[in-house]
Amino acid sequence: MVEADKKAPVNYAHxxxxxxxxxxxxxxxxxxxxxxxxxxxxTPAGA
Structure with a gap:
């Protein structure tokens, strides 16, 4: 995650x-x- 990004990532793997x-x-x-x-x-790939 980039510091400026306020979203918690949901990754494909851990x-x-x-x-x-x-x-x-x-x-x-x-x-x-x-x-x-x-x-x-x-994301488009995650959807």
Whole structure:
């Protein structure tokens, strides 16, 4: 991830140097506290 990029990468593998399939731009817990909800921006290859 580039320092200026505010998205958490979703990689194809668990290796940090691998190409990202998506980026998580927002994340929150549901009102009942049972789910983690995220906004995911898929790359063309990841889609």
């Amino acid at each position: 290796e940090s140097w691998q190409k990202a399939a998506a980026g998580i731009s927002k994340m929150r817990v549901s009102e009942d506290g049972q789910k983690l909800l995220a906004s995911v921006d898929w």
